[in-house]
Amino acid sequence: xxxxxxxxxxxxxxxxxxxxxxxxxxxxxxxxxxxxxxxxxxxxxxxxxxxxxxxxxxxxxxxxxxxxxxxxxxxxxxxxxxxxxxxxxxxxxxxxxxxxxxxxxxxxxxxxxxxxxxxxxxxxxxxxxxxxxxxxxxxxxxxxxxxxxxxxxxxxxxxxxxxxxxxxxxxxxxxxxxxxxxxxxxxxxxxxxxxxxxxxxxxxxxxxxxxxxxxxxxxxxxxxxxxxxxxxxxxxxxxxxxxxxxxxxxxxxxxxxxxxxxxxxxxxxxxxxxxxxxxxxxxxxxxxxxxxxxxxxxxxxxxxxxxxxxxxxxxxxxxxxxxxxxxxxxxxxxxxxxxxxxxxxxxxxxxxxxx
Amino acid sequence: xxxxxxxxxxxxxxxxxxxxxxxxxxxxxxxxxxxxxxxxxxxxxxxxxxxxxxxxxxxxxxxxxxxxxxxxxxxxxxxxxxxxxxxxxxxxxxxxxxxxxxxxxxxxxxxxxxxxxxxxxxxxxxxxxxxxxxxxxxxxxxxxxxxxxxxxxxxxxxxxxxxxxxxxxxxxxxxxxxxxxxxxxxxxxxxxxxxxxxxxxxxxxxxxxxxxxxxxxxxxxxxxxxxxxxxxxxxxxxxxxxxxxxxxxxxxxxx
Amino acid sequence: xxxxxxxxxxxxxxxxxxxxxxxxxxxxxxxxxxxxxxxxxxxxxxxxxxxxxxxxxxxxxxxxxxxxxxxxxxxxxxxxxxxxxxxxxxxxxxxxxxxxxxxxxxxxxxxxxxxxxxxxxxxxxxxxxxxxxxxxxxxxxxxxxxxxxxxxxxxxxxxxxxxxxxxxxxxxxxxxxxxxxxxx
Numbered sequence: 001x002x003x004x005x006x007x008x009x010x011x012x013x014x015x016x017x018x019x020x021x022x023x024x025x026x027x028x029x030x031x032x033x034x035x036x037x038x039x040x041x042x043x044x045x046x047x048x049x050x051x052x053x054x055x056x057x058x059x060x061x062x063x064x065x066x067x068x069x070x071x072x073x074x075x076x077x078x079x080x081x082x083x084x085x086x087x088x089x090x091x092x093x094x095x096x097x098x099x100x101x102x103x104x105x106x107x108x109x110x111x112x113x114x115x116x117x118x119x120x121x122x123x124x125x126x127x128x129x130x131x132x133x134x135x136x137x138x139x140x141x142x143x144x145x146x147x148x149x150x151x152x153x154x155x156x157x158x159x160x161x162x163x164x165x166x167x168x169x170x171x172x173x174x175x176x177x178x179x180x181x182x183x184x185x186x187x188x189x190x191x192x193x194x195x196x197x198x199x200x201x202x203x204x205x206x207x208x209x210x211x212x213x214x215x216x217x218x219x220x221x222x223x224x225x226x227x228x229x230x231x232x233x234x235x236x237x238x239x240x241x242x243x244x245x246x247x248x249x250x251x252x253x254x255x256x257x258x259x260x261x262x263x264x265x266x267x268x269x270x271x272x273x274x275x276x277x278x279x280x281x282x283x284x285x286x287x288x289x290x291x292x293x294x295x296x297x298x299x300x301x302x303x304x305x306x307x308x309x310x311x312x313x314x315x316x317x318x319x320x321x322x323x324x325x326x327x328x329x330x331x332x333x334x335x336x337x338x339x340x341x342x343x344x345x346x347x348x349x350x351x352x353x354x355x
Numbered sequence: 356x357x358x359x360x361x362x363x364x365x366x367x368x369x370x371x372x373x374x375x376x377x378x379x380x381x382x383x384x385x386x387x388x389x390x391x392x393x394x395x396x397x398x399x400x401x402x403x404x405x406x407x408x409x410x411x412x413x414x415x416x417x418x419x420x421x422x423x424x425x426x427x428x429x430x431x432x433x434x435x436x437x438x439x440x441x442x443x444x445x446x447x448x449x450x451x452x453x454x455x456x457x458x459x460x461x462x463x464x465x466x467x468x469x470x471x472x473x474x475x476x477x478x479x480x481x482x483x484x485x486x487x488x489x490x491x492x493x494x495x496x497x498x499x500x501x502x503x504x505x506x507x508x509x510x511x512x513x514x515x516x517x518x519x520x521x522x523x524x525x526x527x528x529x530x531x532x533x534x535x536x537x538x539x540x541x542x543x544x545x546x547x548x549x550x551x552x553x554x555x556x557x558x559x560x561x562x563x564x565x566x567x568x569x570x571x572x573x574x575x576x577x578x579x580x581x582x583x584x585x586x587x588x589x590x591x592x593x594x595x596x597x598x599x600x601x602x603x604x605x606x607x608x609x610x
Numbered sequence: 611x612x613x614x615x616x617x618x619x620x621x622x623x624x625x626x627x628x629x630x631x632x633x634x635x636x637x638x639x640x641x642x643x644x645x646x647x648x649x650x651x652x653x654x655x656x657x658x659x660x661x662x663x664x665x666x667x668x669x670x671x672x673x674x675x676x677x678x679x680x681x682x683x684x685x686x687x688x689x690x691x692x693x694x695x696x697x698x699x700x701x702x703x704x705x706x707x708x709x710x711x712x713x714x715x716x717x718x719x720x721x722x723x724x725x726x727x728x729x730x731x732x733x734x735x736x737x738x739x740x741x742x743x744x745x746x747x748x749x750x751x752x753x754x755x756x757x758x759x760x761x762x763x764x765x766x767x768x769x770x771x772x773x774x775x776x777x778x779x780x781x782x783x784x785x786x787x788x789x790x791x792x793x794x
Contacts (some may be wrong), residue, residue, distance in 0.1 A: 006630075006636075050440045059433040059462065064437060066424060071441065172646065177645040178643065201401045201402075201421060202401055209424075209425070
C-alpha cells in the first residue's frame with residue numbers, strides 16, 4: 001500500500017505549506033480558491049497555528065506583512081481581483097524585504113470576469129503587480145503534486161531571498177483532484193537566520209526595524225541596487241523548467257501551468273503522428289528560463305506559445321529568443337466553456353508544423 | 356554630594372536620545388513621550404513592537420528604542436494583528452494619525468477592534484493631513500479651511516467629521532476607548548493615565564484598547580504655537596468631547 | 611492502461627461524487643487518476659459534469675476533447691455530449707431520464723441503464739449515480755469493484771455513512787446489469 005492520496009489542488013498547496021512549517025494564514029474568500037482558507041481553518045489550529053479570515057484582501061496581506069515581520073512562515077491566497085487588492089501590501093513587503101507565500105488561483109478577467117480557469121494574471125504576477133518596480137519569484141505548478149512540492153520550495157525561496165513568492169495556479173489545477181504522494185519536508189540547512197524579525201528587543205542593544213521608507217541622500221537608490229542584485233542572483237540560481245524532445249524538435253510548443261498540461265497531451269499526439277514536436281515548460285516564470293529558450297532555438301527555429309489568455313508570456317518568449325526564432329501564439333482567454341482541448345492544440349501543432 | 360541629587364525628570368528609556376523632526380508646537384513629541392513613559396513604567400520596552408503608520412508618525416523607529424514595523428497607509432491594525440498572532444505575549448501598539456486611521460484605514464481599525472485584538476491603539480487627531488501638507492482629514496471640523504477645502508469644509512459635500520472614540524466604543528470587541536488631549540499640564544497628566552491604562556489592559560490580556568489624543572498642528576493650521584494650542588480646547592473639544600467612552604475594566608470590577 | 615470517462619447530468623444527481631469515487635478508487639489501486647470537475651455558476655440545479663482519467667502512466671491533460679466513454683445521466687447530457695464521444699467509444703446513459711432516439715452513430719456503442727428504476731427498487735432514487743458507475747465498471751474494468759467500495763468509505767461524508775451499504779448494493783446492481791449487457 002503506497003501513501004498515495006487523491007487530493008484537490010487547493011488542498012495540496014495547503015498540505016505542502018503546513019509540511020514546510022507554515023503556521024499562519026490570513027485570507028479572504030474568493031472563488032476558485034475557497035478550499036484553501038477552508039482547509040487552513042480546519043487544519044491550522046490543530047497544528048498549533050493561526051487561521052484568521054480578514055475583513056478584506058487588503059487587511060489579509062497586511063496581516064501577512066505583520067506575521068512575516070514577526071519571523072513566521074506565513075501564507076495568503078486569493079484569485080485575480082483579490083490579488084489586485086493585495087498589490088499594495090505585496091509592494092510594501094518587497095520593499096521591506098519580507099518573505100511570504102502568496103497563492104493566486106487565477107480566474108478570468110478583467111474586472112469580475114468569471115470563475116473558470118484563466119492565465120490572465122501572468123503580467124500581474126511576473127511584472128510586479130504593485131508600485132515601485134520590484135520582483136516576486138513566481139512559481140507555476142501544473143499538477144496537484146507540484147502544488148504540494150512547490151509550496152515547500154516557495155517558503156524556502158522566500159526565506160532565502162527575502163521576498164514574497166507567488167504560486168501562480170488557476171481554477172483548473174486548484175479545483176481538480178489527482179494522485180499525490182506527500183513527500184516529507186527537508187529543510188535547507190543554509191537558510192539565513194531571521195535576526196531582523198521583530199520580537200520585542202529582548203535584550204538586544206538595537207531595536208529591529210522593518211520598513212520600506214528610505215529618505216536619506218542616496219539611501220533609496222542603494223536599497224534598490226541591493227534588491228536588484230538579489231533579483232540577478234535569483235535569475236542565475238533559481239531557474240526551473242521542464243523540457244521535452246528538444247534534441248530533434250522541428251517545432252516547439254511552450255506553455256506553463258494548466259495550458260502546459262493540455263499541451264503535453266497534444267505533443268504526445270503529434271509525436272504519435274510522426275511530427276517532431278518538443279516542449280518547453282517554465283516552472284519559474286520569474287526567473288524566466290531565457291537561456292533554455294535561446295539554446296533551444298539554436299536548432300529549432302519555430303516556437304508556438306500557448307496560453308489561457310490573449311498573449312502575455314509570449315512577450316517574454318520573444319525577448320528570450322531575441323529574433324533567433326519565429327514565435328507564434330495561440331491562446332484562449334478564460335471563461336466558461338473556453339478551455340482548449342488537447343485535440344485543439346494538436347490541430348494547432350499540425351498547422352504550425354507545416355507553415 | 357552626588358547622593359543628595361535626585362532625578363525628577365529624565366528621558367524615558369523607551370525613547371532614543373535624538374532630536375525629532377516634528378515642527379514647533381506639534382503635539383506628537385508629547386504623545387511619543389506619554390507612550391514611552393507607559394512602556395517604561397510597565398516594564399514593557401523589551402517586549403514591545405510598535406507599528407508605525409503613514410503620516411508624520413511614520414518615523415516612530417527613529418525615536419522609540421523598541422522593535423518597529425512600518426505599515427502601509429491605514430493598515431497598521433492589520434499589521435499589528437499579524438505581529439500579535441505570531442507573538443501573543445509581546446506588547447503591540449499602533450500609532451496612527453487621523454487620515455491613516457479614520458479614512459483610508461477605517462476597515463482595518465473597525466475590524467481589529469471588533470475582533471478584540473489584544474493591541475493598543477494610539478490615535479492622534481489633529482484634524483488635518485500633516486505630512487502631505489494640510490489637506491482635509493476625516494476629522495476636519497465644519498468650515499475649517501485646509502488645502503483641499505479652500506472655502507472651508509462643507510458638510511453637505513465633504514461629509515461630517517468622524518468621532519472615532521465614540522464609534523469604536525460601540526463595538527463589542529473594544530475594551531477601552533477614551534479621548535484625551537495634551538494641551539495643558541493637567542490634561543497631559545490625564546492623557547498619561549489613559550495611555551498607561553491602554554497598555555495595562557494589553558498586559559493583562561484585557562482586549563482592544565484605544566486612546567484618541569486631540570493634538571495641535573500649528574504648521575498646517577497656519578497658527579502660532581500658542582494659538583494652535585488654544586484651538587484644541589476652543590474649537591476641537593466641542594466637537595470631540597474628552598472622556599472615557601468605554602471601560603470594561605471598570606464594569607468588570609464593579610467599580 | 612489509460613481510460614477516460616466524461617460524466618454529466620443534473621446538479622444533485624451526484625455526478626461529482628461518482629467521479630470523485632472512481633478517482634479515489636484508482637488511487638487506492640495505486641494507479642494515477644485525475645478528476646476535473648466543471649466548476650461554474652450552474653453548479654446547483656443546473657448541469658454538472660466532470661472528466662475522470664485513470665491510468666497506469668503519468669496523466670498529461672486532465673481535459674478531454676473527445677472522451678472515449680460517456681456516462682450520461684439525463685437527456686440534456688445525452689443530447690449534448692453523445693455527439694462529442696470518440697469514434698469507437700462507449701456511451702452509457704440513464705434510460706430512466708433519457709432516450710437514445712437521436713443517438714444514431716454506428717461508431718459508438720450504447721448501453722441503456724434504467725438507473726432511477728433500479729435505484730428506487732433499492733430504496734432511494736438518489737442511488738442512480740452508483741448504479742451507473744457500477745455499469746461503467748462492468749464495461750470498463752479500469753478499477754476493481756472492491757477498491758471502489760473501499761473508496762466509498764473515504765468519499766461518503768461522515769454524516770451519510772449509514773448509506774454506505776445501500777451505495778454498495780447500487781454499485782453491484784449496476785455492475786450485474788453491465789456484465790449481462792456489455793454492448794458489442
